[in-house]
Each structure stands twice: as structure tokens, then as C-alpha cells.
Amino acid sequence: MASCLKAIWNQRFLGVVCGAAQLLCFSVLISELTNQKEVSAWTYNYSAKAYSWNYSRAFCQKYFTDLVAIQNKNEIAHLNDVIPYHSSYYWIGIRKINDQWTWVGTKKTLTKEAENWADHEPNNKRNNQDCVEIYIKSESAAGKWNDEPCWKRKRALCYTASCQDTSCSQQGECIETIGSYRCSCYPGFYGPECEHVRECGELDLPRHVLANCSHPLGNFSVSSQCSFRCAEGFRLDGPSRLECSASGNWTEMPPQCVAVQCPPLKTPERGRLTCLPSAKAFQSWSSCRFSCEEGFVLVGPEVVQCTGSGAWTAPAPACQAVQCQRLEAPDKGTMNCVHPLAAFGYGSSCTFGCQAGYRARGSGTLRCVGSGQWTAPPPACEAITCEPLQRPAHGTMACSPSSGVFQHSTNCSFHCAEGFVLRGADLLQCTDTGQWTAPPPVCQVITCTRPLSPRNGTMTCDQPLEDSDYRSTCHFSCDEGFSLSGPERLDCTPSGLWTSSPPTCEAIKCPELLAPEQGSLDCSDVRGKFTVGATSHFSCDEGFQLEGTGTLQCVAPGRWSAPPPACRGLSWVPTPEVRCPALLTPGQGSMSCRHHLGNFGLNTTCHFGCHAGFTLLGDKILRCRPSGRWTAVTPECRAVKCSELHSEQPVLMNCSNPWGNFSFGSTCTFHCPEGQLLNDSAETTCRESGHWSAPMPACQAGPLTIQQALAYFGGAVASTTGLAVVGTLLALLRRRCRQKDDGKCPLNPHSHLGTYGVFTNAAFDPTP
Incomplete structure (x- = not known):
């Protein structure tokens, strides 16, 4: 046993503990060492047999701490130096979790800086190589890592933690x-252990500040806390609690205690505020008095005081506007009021208006x-009328409604006989x-x-109406060698203006010629260039x-007898002649072109215009460009539009509509069902100005009165034959009245017919 202990102790000194086959020896070593003294160091251990990765980790966790966790390059060099070589190598504590290489002991993802893979690793075989081995004493990759399938058998490389x-x-x-x-060390602590x-440090508290402190780690040290309050009559100005932070500083400066004040008072709107001793301090026992401007009364106490607890004896009062009597809108009228303060209160203003037809x-x-009174009594509404109107001479007048009172909203329209033009508004209201x-x-x-x-040139005119x-x-025409610039015909319109300005006869010109490059030009012209x-x-x-051709002559209708020549040297190569597509004169319009290098050649310029009643859509001037294209598309002449007419039953x-619906030249005729008559002209025409010659008429029921007959024949059949019919009708009526002679004849000079008048011409003889 002594020899075993000596061998194990030598291995332990080198940082390696005996394998699983020597566990009995290992256990004895631990017990003997424990009797001597506690050993605190990181030690490495390995198994004598090879196991799968999962079994190897279970082995390390049972007998030691866990599979080894590599921390730096020095540790790798140390392991490669002290651990013996084995053909199957050793498992370490890295494996793939959720597709990430992870240290199993700390569950931290392997960083790029900590990687120690052998060349072409990891996953060079791409077949679920999820566990990691370390090459110990490998000739080609000593200390490097390789990923392997976790089921393979390798020795377990374990470690025992030194931290307690x-x-x-x-x-x-x-x-x-x-x-x-x-x-x-955690923040706030220091020293080797x-x-x-x-x-x-202890706090230096200001006057009137009271503190209550707790010291879990020592007086006025990290985690010490102090809460503060003030003596009665004072309030805290600053933090109510401080803490000693890990930096060795208090979180804030200690608070101060200041005298209690009441909340600030606001001067009431439309009022005044006076306080003693000051209107700014509002300290204990301050007294404030309130008053209101003219037209306002005080709602609430007149005087309030600031108590020792920092509260006023009562809420601040308000100034309320004086009230006037409630008003109502007059009959046939309206009322619009502005109440800046209160409904029908002081400062309220009411404006009165009347319905249409009343003032x-x-x-x-x-x-x-x-004073609570209105500045005047409420107004009343009365009906509105206008001065009576007379029909114009040589014209008619139709009014609606036709009561003859000419009250508010009465509309009167006016029309003139053929050959006469209305000067003034055609509709009065x-x-x-x-x-x-x-x-x-x-x-x-x-x-x-x-x-x-x-x-x-010459002009010939025709006047079908003798008096207008x-x-x-x-009609206009030009002498030979001249062309007409402008319209060939002018018509006298109902506005008293000709349809256009008179034309002029201008000498027919050919396109302007330029001297050829490296040449000259000499022209003889008696009329102009x-x-x-x-x-x-x-x-x-x-x-x-x-x-x-060296000599060109300008011939009618404005072209040269041949194309302009050019001056060429011996090496001259002809270039293609620029031509733009021929242009056509727009319908109801005019076109005038200046051909500089032949018909529609380069730089040809064409000007466009439209006849009366038509407007030009597009560019007014087009020019032929070197590309053979015009600067824009050919414009069009479109008829002037009048407002769309809608007939009502x-x-x-x-x-x-010769030029489109409700456009220039459009003529609309109107008719009424049997038993009803038009109250206005039976025909209207869209003028060149974009306005109709007469307004839309309406149908009136009832018998034909003299006034309606005059209005109908004057507006609808204003011709020589129509005037004759009117004259005959009036003569018959006048003869009948003379036979009756009861003073009620509509042609009586004293009757209301005199207001309207009659048409007179050569075909009308009022004598019976």
C-alpha cells in the first residue's frame, strides 16, 4: 500500500490521478490526505477503460467533477504533456447541442477564439459527429480536437474542481x-479572497433632517441604506432614501428640509388677488383676498389663509359672469350668439338675421x-321688395314668380329681337x-x-338685315402672287363683333435660302426677300x-424651282437629306409653314391656329429637327364647350350638335305639352364664348295671356312672319276691346299691358 501511495502521489504531483483500475488505491489516498490537510487544486483524471461519450461523462460526474473543460492553450499543452498516449484518445466536455458546439459543464457556446480543431475539422465526415475528442500525444495534431460519433469508445478525461x-x-x-x-470579486468587494x-463614509446631514440607517455589511459601507424625514413644519427637498453603491459613493447628495408652503394660488379669470405678507411665498398664515372685475360676481370665499399643515382654509373662489335675459330668434328670422363666458351672460353677443325675402x-x-341688460330690444323681420321693372324696347321680359310684386328672389330674364343685342345682364334677381x-x-x-x-386684295360683303x-x-380674296393670311370669310355675330380679325394679303414667299458652305448667294427680289x-x-x-442648280427661282405656290445647291471639294461624300413627315392643316384650323430647305425639310417651322369657336389642343409651333421628327405631334382644333343642359319635366x-354635345354651334329647341306654354325663348345656341344665347325655359300651365303671347312670339318666333302674326293678333284684340269698351281691355292705354309694349314693323298695322 505504501508503494501504491507513493506512485499515486507522484502522479498526483504531476496532475494525473490513477485510472479506474486503481480506484481502491485512489480512495485510500483521498482518505489519508484528508487526515493530513485539505488539498485545494484543479486536478485531472482519466479512466483505464474506453467508454461512449455519455458513459464517460457519467463516470467523471460520479467519481470526479465532470469531463474536462479546456480553458486556454496552456492547459492544452499541460494535458498533452502529462496524460499518457492511448490509441482511442480521450473524450472532453464539448458536444453539439441545438446545432451549436457547447461546453456541457457551463452550457456556454464555444467561441471562435477558443476553438482548437485539427485541420479539416469539425464534421469532415458529415455523419452525426456530435461529440469531441482530444488528440493526446498525436504525432500530427498533438492537443488538437476532432468530432466523433458519441457512441464510439474512448477514455474519459475528467477533472476535479478546486473551488469550494x-x-x-x-x-x-x-x-x-x-x-x-x-x-x-463582486462589485463593492476587494482583496485576494x-x-x-x-x-x-458617514453622512453629513443638514439642519432639521432626521435619518434612519441600516448597515448589513458594516457601518456606512456597500448596501448600507438611509431613509430621511423632516421635523414638523418642514418638508423634504431631495431624495427620501440613499444607498451606498459598489463604487464607495452614496447614490445622491443628502436632502434638505425647507419650511412648509401652501400650494400657489391663481388669480381668478376676470378677477384680482391680493396676499399678505407676499403674493409669491404663500407660507404658513399667509392671507389672500379676492375680488372680480365689472360684470362678474365672486363665487366662493372672499378671504383664504395658509395653515401650518400647508393647506388653505378653503378652495380659491371664481368670478362668474353676470346673466342677461334669454333671447329667442324673431319670426321669419335667425339668431346667432357668441358666449365667451356663459350662455346669455356678460359679454355675450347675439346677431340677428332674417329669412330670404325679409329684412x-x-x-x-x-x-x-x-348691468345684466341687453343694449337694445330684440329686432323684428319684415318683407323685402324691389322696384318694378319694364321690358326693354325691341325685347321681352319674363319674371318668376309673375305676381307683379317683385318680391325677394324674383327672377326676371330678358331677350332681344333678331338684329338686336342685349346690353346688360340677361337675368336680374x-x-x-x-x-x-x-x-x-x-x-x-x-x-x-x-x-x-x-x-x-378685294372684299365683298352681304347684309341680309337692313336695320342691323x-x-x-x-368674303376676301388676294391678287395674283399674294396669299390670304387669315380667314376667307367674316361673319357679324350677335355680340357686334366679327368672327375674326380681317385677313391680310401677303406676298407668297419661298423658304429662306442660306449661302452654301464655301460659297455665296446673290438674290434679286422686287417685293421682298x-x-x-x-x-x-x-x-x-x-x-x-x-x-x-446654280440659279433658283421662287414660283407659286411658294417653292423654289430646284433644291439649293452645295459647294463640294474633290473628296465630297453626299449625306442624306433631312425630311420630316408632311403635316396636314387641322380641321377648323389653319397652318402656316416656313420651309428653309425644301418642303418639310430641316428647320421647317409651322404655326397653327383655330377658327372662332374652336380652341387649339397641343403646341402652337412645330419645328423639323435633324432627326427627321417634329418637335411635337400635330395639334387639334376642338370646339368650345358650353355648360351641359338638362331638361326638366x-x-x-x-x-x-355639329361639333359635339353642347359645344360651339350646338342648337337646342324646346317644346311644351299641349295646354302649356314656354315662359322663355324656344331656342338657344352655344356661342363662341362658351355661353348659351338664352337660358333654359320652363313650361307654364293656363290660358294664353297677352303678356305670354308677346313673350312667346317675341322670344320663339322673332322673325318677320312672327311679327306679322303678333300684329294681327293684337289688332283683333284691340278691335274686340273697342266693341266691348268696358274699360278692362288689355290693350287699354291705362291697363297693365302698357308695361310690356308691342312689336312694330312694316307688316303690322294696329288700325282696325
């Missing part, structure tokens, strides 16, 4: 080292004053102020200023030869 429960005074972490351990604790009699705004929206209009004869005949220029037409009849001569500089509407 009492290590590091239980005030630090015990860290194993080869043959020993070291202490990593973490046996010392840091101190913060206020009395003050429109009342205000509640400090009686507003809520008792005024018409505009002065009454008049029917003015249409006169278009006769245009001038263009220079180098309306529908007059003028590059007009019809002009002759241009080309020549080249010395050393260059003219390619093409029972009015029947029929429209013709």
Missing part, C-alpha cells in the same frame, strides 16, 4: 486555474352689459337688400364696324465645285 463553497468569502466568483483558483468591503327692423346686434342684382338691360341694334379691304349688321358676311418671282444665284469659292328638348 467558502472560496472568495462568498463575495466573488471562484475561477479555476491549473492547480489552483483565483477570485473575481474578496474579504474586504468598500465604505462610503331686420331694429338693431341687428345686441350685447349683454355689466331681387336680392335680400331690396336691390336688383344689376341695372335693367337694353336691346341695342347690332352694328359691326365695316372691315377694310386688304391691300393687294347682324348676319352680314364679308424670297417672294414669288425672286431669283437667287449661287457660286462657290475657289477650289470648290457647285453641285446642283315637362319641357321637351331637341338638340343638334
Whole structure:
């Protein structure tokens, strides 16, 4: 036994304990050593037989601490030096858990820095190699690691921990080292065994501060805590508790005790506050008095005091507005009130308005004053009327409603006979102020200023109406060698303006010519540069030869007799001529082009415009680019749009739309069912301005009165034949009235028909 102990002791000295075959010897050694003295060191052990990884770990945990945990390169070198070689090598405490290499003793993932794999490892065979062995005394990879299947048999390499429960005074972490351990002290502790604790020092407390402290680790040291309070009449200003931190410093400075104060008082809105001794301190026994501005009364105590406990004797009062009598909206009227303080209280303001057709009699705004009274009595609403209107000469007037009172919201529309234009608003409305929206209009004869005949051209005009220029037409043409710039025809419109500006006759021009490179250009032109009849001569500089026609002549309709020539040297290579696609004049529009290098050649510029009643959609100017493309697509002329008409029952509407629905030139006619008549014009046309010539009519039921007959024939059949029919109708009525002569004849000069008047022309003779 003595020899066994000596051998084991020698192995122990080297850091290796006898294997499993010598467990009896090992146990005796431990007991003898225990009788001598406690040994505190990290020791390594291995089994004499080979086991699977799981069995090897169970073996180490039963007889020692666990499979060895490699901590650094020095430890690997030490193991490789003292552990004997074995062909199956040794299991260590690393295996794959959740696809991560993990130290089983600490359950920590293996870091990249701690890896010690042999070349081409781990998982070189890719067949569930989840456990790790260490090559002890390997010739090619001594001390390196390799992953193997866990079922393989290898020796178990174990360790016995040197750290004990009492290590590091239980005030630090015990860290194993080869043959020993070291202490990593917790915050607040220091010393080789973490046996010392840091101190913060006794607190220097301000006056009136009372403290209660606890010291679990020593007076005023780490984890010591102190709570604070103040003597009666004082309050704590600062932290109520301090603790001695691990750094040896208190968490904060000690608090102070300051005299108790009452909460600050606010001056009531619309009031005043006066305090003694100060309006800022609000200390114990302070006294504050409240009062209100004019128009307000105090709700609450007039005086409050600050007690020793820091509370006021009563809540602060408020200033409440004085109340006025509640108001109601007048009959046929409205009321809108603003209450900045309270409903119908001091400062409230009420504004009164009346419904359509009524106006206020009395003050429109009342205000509640400090006495609790309104500034005036509430107003009343009375009906509104406008001044009577007369129909214009050569025109008609239709009003709705047709009661003849011209009350508020009455609408009156006006129309003129053919050849006359309405000057003023075509619709008047009686507003809520008792005024018409505009002065009454008049029917003015249409006169278009006769245009001038263009220079180098002629003009012929036709006037179908003798007493008006309306529908007059003028046609224009140019002399030979000139072209018309502008419309060929002008029409006198109902607005008294021609459909466009008069055209001009401009000399027909050919595209501008440029001198060829390395050459010159000489032109003779009696009318102007590059007009019809002009002759241009080309020549080249010395050393260059003219390619093409040397003399070009401008011929109608504005083109050169041949393409411009060029000056070429001996090595000249022709280049393709740039041409853009030919352009077409847009419908209802005009196009004017300047061809610089032949028809639609490079830099050709084309200008576009539209006839009256049409607008241009697209670019106004296009230019031919070197790429053979225009700068934009050809624009279009689109008819001007009028607002869409919607016929309401029972009015029947029929429209013709030559350029699109409800666009320029569209004409709509209106009809009523049998027994009803239109109250306005039976036809309306969309003008070039985008407005209809007449508003939408409505159908009226009942017999045909003289006024309606005049309005109907004047607005719907305003022609020579229509006027004759009206004249005949009026003559018959007048003759019948003379036979009856009861003073109620509608054509009696004293009757209301005189308000409307009648049409007169050569075909109408009122004499019976």
C-alpha cells in the first residue's frame, strides 16, 4: 500500500490521478490526505477503460467533477504533456447541442477564439459527429480536437474542481486555474479572497433632517441604506432614501428640509388677488383676498389663509359672469350668439338675421352689459321688395314668380329681337337688400364696324338685315402672287363683333435660302426677300465645285424651282437629306409653314391656329429637327364647350350638335305639352364664348295671356312672319276691346299691358 501511495502521489504531483483500475488505491489516498490537510487544486483524471461519450461523462460526474473543460492553450499543452498516449484518445466536455458546439459543464457556446480543431475539422465526415475528442500525444495534431460519433469508445478525461463553497468569502466568483483558483470579486468587494468591503463614509446631514440607517455589511459601507424625514413644519427637498453603491459613493447628495408652503394660488379669470405678507411665498398664515372685475360676481370665499399643515382654509373662489335675459330668434328670422363666458351672460353677443325675402327692423346686434341688460330690444323681420321693372324696347321680359310684386328672389330674364343685342345682364334677381342684382338691360341694334379691304386684295360683303349688321358676311380674296393670311370669310355675330380679325394679303414667299458652305448667294427680289418671282444665284469659292442648280427661282405656290445647291471639294461624300413627315392643316384650323430647305425639310417651322369657336389642343409651333421628327405631334382644333343642359319635366328638348354635345354651334329647341306654354325663348345656341344665347325655359300651365303671347312670339318666333302674326293678333284684340269698351281691355292705354309694349314693323298695322 505504501508503494501504491507513493506512485499515486507522484502522479498526483504531476496532475494525473490513477485510472479506474486503481480506484481502491485512489480512495485510500483521498482518505489519508484528508487526515493530513485539505488539498485545494484543479486536478485531472482519466479512466483505464474506453467508454461512449455519455458513459464517460457519467463516470467523471460520479467519481470526479465532470469531463474536462479546456480553458486556454496552456492547459492544452499541460494535458498533452502529462496524460499518457492511448490509441482511442480521450473524450472532453464539448458536444453539439441545438446545432451549436457547447461546453456541457457551463452550457456556454464555444467561441471562435477558443476553438482548437485539427485541420479539416469539425464534421469532415458529415455523419452525426456530435461529440469531441482530444488528440493526446498525436504525432500530427498533438492537443488538437476532432468530432466523433458519441457512441464510439474512448477514455474519459475528467477533472476535479478546486473551488469550494467558502472560496472568495462568498463575495466573488471562484475561477479555476491549473492547480489552483483565483477570485473575481463582486462589485463593492476587494482583496485576494474578496474579504474586504468598500465604505462610503458617514453622512453629513443638514439642519432639521432626521435619518434612519441600516448597515448589513458594516457601518456606512456597500448596501448600507438611509431613509430621511423632516421635523414638523418642514418638508423634504431631495431624495427620501440613499444607498451606498459598489463604487464607495452614496447614490445622491443628502436632502434638505425647507419650511412648509401652501400650494400657489391663481388669480381668478376676470378677477384680482391680493396676499399678505407676499403674493409669491404663500407660507404658513399667509392671507389672500379676492375680488372680480365689472360684470362678474365672486363665487366662493372672499378671504383664504395658509395653515401650518400647508393647506388653505378653503378652495380659491371664481368670478362668474353676470346673466342677461334669454333671447329667442324673431319670426321669419335667425339668431346667432357668441358666449365667451356663459350662455346669455356678460359679454355675450347675439346677431340677428332674417329669412330670404325679409329684412331686420331694429338693431341687428345686441350685447349683454355689466348691468345684466341687453343694449337694445330684440329686432323684428319684415318683407323685402324691389322696384318694378319694364321690358326693354325691341325685347321681352319674363319674371318668376309673375305676381307683379317683385318680391325677394324674383327672377326676371330678358331677350332681344333678331338684329338686336342685349346690353346688360340677361337675368336680374331681387336680392335680400331690396336691390336688383344689376341695372335693367337694353336691346341695342347690332352694328359691326365695316372691315377694310386688304391691300393687294378685294372684299365683298352681304347684309341680309337692313336695320342691323347682324348676319352680314364679308368674303376676301388676294391678287395674283399674294396669299390670304387669315380667314376667307367674316361673319357679324350677335355680340357686334366679327368672327375674326380681317385677313391680310401677303406676298407668297419661298423658304429662306442660306449661302452654301464655301460659297455665296446673290438674290434679286422686287417685293421682298424670297417672294414669288425672286431669283437667287449661287457660286462657290475657289477650289470648290457647285453641285446642283446654280440659279433658283421662287414660283407659286411658294417653292423654289430646284433644291439649293452645295459647294463640294474633290473628296465630297453626299449625306442624306433631312425630311420630316408632311403635316396636314387641322380641321377648323389653319397652318402656316416656313420651309428653309425644301418642303418639310430641316428647320421647317409651322404655326397653327383655330377658327372662332374652336380652341387649339397641343403646341402652337412645330419645328423639323435633324432627326427627321417634329418637335411635337400635330395639334387639334376642338370646339368650345358650353355648360351641359338638362331638361326638366315637362319641357321637351331637341338638340343638334355639329361639333359635339353642347359645344360651339350646338342648337337646342324646346317644346311644351299641349295646354302649356314656354315662359322663355324656344331656342338657344352655344356661342363662341362658351355661353348659351338664352337660358333654359320652363313650361307654364293656363290660358294664353297677352303678356305670354308677346313673350312667346317675341322670344320663339322673332322673325318677320312672327311679327306679322303678333300684329294681327293684337289688332283683333284691340278691335274686340273697342266693341266691348268696358274699360278692362288689355290693350287699354291705362291697363297693365302698357308695361310690356308691342312689336312694330312694316307688316303690322294696329288700325282696325
